[in-house]
Amino acid sequence: MNWDETGPDTGELLDERLVAAGADGEDTAVEAALRPKDLDEFVGQETVREQLDLVLKAALARGATADHVLLSGAPGLGKTTLSMIIAAEMNAPIRITSGPAIQHAGDLAAILSSLQEGEVLFLDEIHRMSRPAEEMLYMAMEDFRVDVIVGKGPGATAIPLELPPFTLVGATTRAGLLPPPLRDRFGFTGHMEFYTPVELERVIHRSARLLDVGIDVEGAAEIAGRSRGTPRIANRLLRRVRDYAQVKADGRIDRDIAAAALQVYEVDARGLDRLDRAVLGALMKLFGGGPVGLSTLAVAVGEERETVEEVAEPFLVREGLLARTPRGRVATPAAWAHLGLVPPQHDGKGQQGLFGA
Numbered sequence: 001m002n003w004d005e006t007g008p009d010t011g012e013l014l015d016e017r018l019v020a021a022g023a024d025g026e027d028t029a030v031e032a033a034l035r036p037k038d039l040d041e042f043v044g045q046e047t048v049r050e051q052l053d054l055v056l057k058a059a060l061a062r063g064a065t066a067d068h069v070l071l072s073g074a075p076g077l078g079k080t081t082l083s084m085i086i087a088a089e090m091n092a093p094i095r096i097t098s099g100p101a102i103q104h105a106g107d108l109a110a111i112l113s114s115l116q117e118g119e120v121l122f123l124d125e126i127h128r129m130s131r132p133a134e135e136m137l138y139m140a141m142e143d144f145r146v147d148v149i150v151g152k153g154p155g156a157t158a159i160p161l162e163l164p165p166f167t168l169v170g171a172t173t174r175a176g177l178l179p180p181p182l183r184d185r186f187g188f189t190g191h192m193e194f195y196t197p198v199e200l201e202r203v204i205h206r207s208a209r210l211l212d213v214g215i216d217v218e219g220a221a222e223i224a225g226r227s228r229g230t231p232r233i234a235n236r237l238l239r240r241v242r243d244y245a246q247v248k249a250d251g252r253i254d255r256d257i258a259a260a261a262l263q264v265y266e267v268d269a270r271g272l273d274r275l276d277r278a279v280l281g282a283l284m285k286l287f288g289g290g291p292v293g294l295s296t297l298a299v300a301v302g303e304e305r306e307t308v309e310e311v312a313e314p315f316l317v318r319e320g321l322l323a324r325t326p327r328g329r330v331a332t333p334a335a336w337a338h339l340g341l342v343p344p345q346h347d348g349k350g351q352q353g354l355f356g357a
């Protein structure tokens with residue numbers, strides 16, 4: 001590790017993280033080609049799919065515009081994909097924008113007033129919209145009307161503008177951050193869950209077919225097990241394994257090729273990468289498994305506090321490898337087993353408490 005006056009080089013473990021759930025540049029280019037186009041092609045999420053199927057079919061049968069839909073769930077689980085499917089199933093055009101892109105209420109008014117009847121408006125990261133835009137959206141969703149403010153100060157007047165009926169599809173990774181009045185205006189909310197390994201295998205087989213890569217059942221299972229419940233990661237790992245198979249073998253992917261490739265990329269059998277293992281390793285080797293405070297742990301791995309807390313920990317907690325306790329971070333027995341380490345015998349003298357909180 002590289003130390004200078006400013007301390008350890010941070011962010012080194014974060015570079016080009018293969019198991020990050022957010023989209024990188026390459027993902028954005030490839031994802032369009034891999035996106036399922038209709039509900040039947042969309043793998044998993046049985047509950048959301050079935051409910052949505054009813055909502056859309058009923059609206060179609062009535063010849064009406066579908067109710068507003070809110071999709072919530074972690075990055076890479078298929079919210080954008082599903083919004084496009086909604087438009088396709090309704091035979092409607094789709095307009096795509098996002099919360100951060102709408103700075104002023106006027107931006108939203110311009111979009112809303114140019115919608116066609118029945119159009120789907122996809123509002124990604126809806127929890128990041130500005131307050132005034134949000135308030136305008138309330139009225140638009142409920143009454144299909146906006147008040148456009150003309151002029152400034154005491155002379156300003158509100159000109160009501162009728163909107164054609166449209167379907168708002170909002171997506172958020174943070175449903176808890178949505179103000180209740182906004183949440184209540186959606187007729188249907190779909191919570192996207194993490195995918196099971198079997199579902200991810202289906203995603204991988206489908207993508208392999210589209211990318212024209214040969215892969216057997218065990219090869220797909222190997223990749224699925226390392227994909228952290230997330231189709232985007234599964235697709236990304238598949239592409240890296242494909243590279244390896246082309247360079248080191250005949251291009252076909254089986255279990256050995258998949259395992260060898262992902263070892264090169266340092267993604268282990270449970271989908272942990274270098275950063276994850278560094279956090280667990282420091283916790284166990286330096287602090288006897290904890291409890292240890294977040295800041296101390298972050299310094300030990302040479303990363304920012306936020307990186308450890310927001311990037312590494314959620315998955316480690318979800319996997320039951322790390323626990324957040326009031327006294328600090330603790331490695332679970334599963335973590336010791338996964339890294340093949342043996343927890344120290346406690347002598348009861350309270351050595352543990354040293355690094356707490």
Ligand SMILES: Nc1ncnc2c1ncn2[C@@H]1O[C@H](COP(=O)(O)OP(=O)(O)OP(=O)(O)O)[C@@H](O)[C@H]1O
Pocket residue numbers: 021022023030031032034035036041042043044045074075076077078079080081082173203231232235
């Ligand atoms: N159910 C699914 N079946 C098959 N492929 C899927 C499924 N869900 C997602 N994918 C694939 O995963 C990739 C990421 O999906 P998508 O962009 O819809 O995620 P997202 O939830 O919008 O992520 P973000 O929160 O980062 O915007 C896409 O390429 C898509 O092809």
Ligand SMILES: [Mg+2]
Pocket residue numbers: 079080081124171
């Ligand atoms: Mg998206």
